[in-house]
Amino acid sequence: MSERPTAPADQATPAGGPAQDGQGTQAGQGGPGAAAGGRPLAAPVRPPAGGGPFGRGPFGGAGMPAEKSMNFGPSARRLIRRLDPERPRILAVIALAVISVVFAVIGPKILGRATDIIFSGVIGRHLPAGTTKEQAVEGVRASGNGNLADMLARMDLVPGHGIDFGALATVLTWALVLYVAASAFSWLQNYLLNDATQRTIFRLRSDVEDKINRLPLKFFDGQPRGELLSRVTNDIDNVSQTLQQTLSQLLTSLLTVIGVLVMMFVISPLLAVIALVTIPVSMVVTGQVAKRSQKHFVAQWAHTGTLNAHIEEAFTGHELVKVFGRGPEVEEVFRERNEDLYKASFGAQFISGIIMPVMMFIGNLNYVAIAVVGALRVATGAMSLGDVQAFIQYSRQFTQPLTQVASMANLLQSGVASAERVFELLDAEEQAPDPADAAPPADRRGRVEFEHVSFRYNADQPLIEDLSLVAEPGHTIAIVGPTGAGKTTLVNLIMRFYELDAGRITLDGVDITAMRRDDLRSQIGMVLQDTWLFGGTIRDNIAYGDPRATEEQIQAAARATYVDRFVRTLPDGYDTVIDEEGSNVSAGEKQLLTIARAFLADPSLLILDEATSSVDTRTEVLVQHAMAALRSDRTSFVIAHRLSTIRDADLILVMEAGSIVEHGTHDELLAARGAYHRLYSAQFSGALVAADGDMAG
Structure with missing residues (x-):
């Protein structure tokens, strides 16, 4: 395009951009996760036209997450590096674990000594008193019991004496003392490890939140909200649970295996080899x-995200589901x-659950x-009886950590699968x-100029x-045209929600x-066709446009946009709490609240995207007067389908x-009898022509 239409402008104080980027203020929709779509994480640019079985809307867009196989090793190492x-x-933690395990490992050897004292006392009491140990052994050997003699020779006993209490x-x-000390060090070890784990998960959540604020709008256009929420909540919680339950046990199990192995070789190399x-x-x-359960855990969490996306979408559009009978x-x-999800979860848990009984059988x-x-x-x-008893205890201590590690395989795989999904988001x-x-x-006057701008969502589909x-300071620029003409894209480019291809x-x-x-x-205020209100009072929702606003400024904005009239009829007035879906106020009242929010922000550049479409005819007249005041002395871009409003x-x-x-202007375009005249005629004459035809028929 070479034509450069112009119009004047001005300056004002900040409003803000949408919440999508975590910066500025958006008067209409745009809260966290506001965009929904039907594509996986890696889907490119183009806002989706559907994704669910019924296309876009409350039934579509659940999408399927990427079915990429989990790369366990690198993902696990990356998780540990955090x-x-x-x-x-x-x-x-490692030092405390070593001390705790050393004390716990020495315990069986000492208890074996206690067994030897008891056994020696029992045997010694039945031997002739007054003889020496050597004499008693020789007497037993002389009677032909060589094995018993060898056993007595190894024992520390006094013939005729019982147990040395x-x-x-x-x-x-x-x-x-050793076991109490081992428990105390183990408790302290777990305390420090839990603290380290929760700090790590705290940073991971913070990194994910910061990452979301750095992602472009096209990411949210191609990402189902339920799937994204599943990664941010379910998957991070699963990573936390995995680190919490496995790190301590893995460390303790490894050290226990090493310590027990050393003690077993000290007691009996032969039994240690066995x-x-x-x-x-x-x-x-x-x-x-x-190897067989790994793919099932990847599928389990992928299906969890898909199911969450469907549930979130269906519940958000619950009324439409009922109206159209699509239940x-x-x-x-x-x-x-x-x-x-059931099949993937059952397969993952069943296959990994085989490990424990098999390990118990081997043990x-x-x-x-x-x-x-x-x-x-x-x-x-x-060997002495106490050494055998100690060795049996060590063998249990040896196989138990191995069994625990094996039983944690399902937790580890599940946690690393979730970590990989979180890392995909971070990457x-x-x-x-x-x-x-x-x-x-x-100089903040609000002059906007497009210079040979080109943009397309997909490389093979030209759009702009x-x-x-040129929009001159103080002028109101109305943008009209058929659906898909690029009207909303134009203002999205001004907000820099998307980057230009050229110009x-x-x-x-x-x-x-x-x-x-x-x-x-901060210089732009926005009111969208789709309203966004958060859970809070009416006062809080209006003050979202300027958190520093006083009560007088909030009420002044409400009066200017005719919000004050319906708020005064509510029992709690400005303290009326709006739920997250805004179901306790009408669609028109919600739109008025977003307009009041923009009014309070007092931006130098105003963008209105079909902002009065949800209000009734009488209210629309009032809002038009409010909009006139709002647009005064500032540049305004107005996207409109109802041509009467512009x-x-x-x-x-x-x-x-x-x-x-x-x-x-309106009169000039009607006189030209071109595209605008066709749109205007279709909007204001088409209904009458159709009605006349029906009556004639």
């Missing part, structure tokens, strides 16, 4: 099961996706082998960063090509790409297929 800021605590009490006291057979068998079993279809989609076989071989060695005098392409030396325009126009847009002579986004959007615009742009095909 603990780096907690390194001092982690080192303290003093020595037994000393040993048991030491055992008690116990070691458990390790390769356990690793093979765990590896085979984990059965929505229920059928729910059943299908719930069935997919029991190992226990039997140790008990049999140990009994034979006690009988031959190669999503961000909007271009703001320039470091950016500065807002020195070589568009040029540039300037605000008061400064390229908007050379400005910080929050500086740009008769007084200083300049009307008629867009078709991304280009301005006509421009002028």
